[in-house]
Amino acid sequence: MSRRTKLLLKENNEAENRIQNEENESILTDITVYIRSSNINSYYQETVRRDILEMIADGEKRGETAREIIGDDYKLFCDNVIAELPRQSRKEQILSSLRDVLPSADILLLIWLGFQLVSQVNSTDPTLYFTVTAGNIFCAILCIAGAFCVVHAICRNAFDTAAVSGKTVFFTVFALLLICICANVFLPFPLLRVHALTAAGATAAVFALYKILDAKLD
Incomplete structure (x- = not known):
């Protein structure tokens, strides 16, 4: 901001x-x-x-x-x-949504990169090239979209706690995690291979873009 x-x-x-x-x-x-x-x-x-x-x-x-x-x-x-206050324009909405998505995307990138590095340490044939699968992409999109939907639902029903109970949130998060696990198992199709330095650079670039947008947007 x-x-x-x-x-x-x-x-x-x-x-x-x-x-x-x-x-x-x-x-x-x-x-x-x-x-x-x-x-x-x-x-x-x-x-x-x-x-x-x-x-x-x-x-x-x-x-x-x-x-x-x-x-x-x-x-x-x-x-x-x-x-009584001015609404955000379509452009402002898009940029604000992008700014809000970037930290989550960056965290997911860091987690994925960390898992890839750990798997290479334990590998008999280590390499600095990591495979991005369809399951990885699906999980990332699902986690980000699911998290935003849950947060939005909680905010919109702030005055009606019965509408979004703790159980509902728990089972929603549990279902998202279960779907992600299944996606990684049943969607192992490789989409591309990236070097570790490229992945690290992409993580840094996402963070930098977030900081730029955050400084410019109210």
Whole structure:
């Protein structure tokens, strides 16, 4: 995220310490989680968060709770506030999504590279060329898409914990892992071979691209 967004995020995190009421803290957490799923950029998300923080903090000084200040329908309140802010353009959405995907892709690359190096250490005929299979690609896409779907579902249902229970999340993650294992077993078809240095370079390039996008985007 941009410098101004990072500064506002830091200020908001520090301002949360002003909230003393546990119920208010819980409500504020749910609101923050819900805002993360909205189609506004990170800077506007933090702006909304700051305004709500100030409302709740000022209300506490008057002896009021978040429920008394905001009302019973937190989702409707957030939607009304968000509706007043500019939405992200299609280009901004694509770039923001790419920025959010890159760290996950980089971690998966590091894990894959690590496993490949370990397998070569234990191999009788070690080589610095690694094979990328159809199962590897399928698993990477599935893990990233699945993770984003789970996170999005949790954020969108921040005020309805029954909609996305811990069991649902657990079984979803378990199913994704099971499918990945099966994919690696039943889709061993080689797509390309890459040198270890090329794989390491690709990992570094993905991280660099993430840092560039993160610095430019709100």
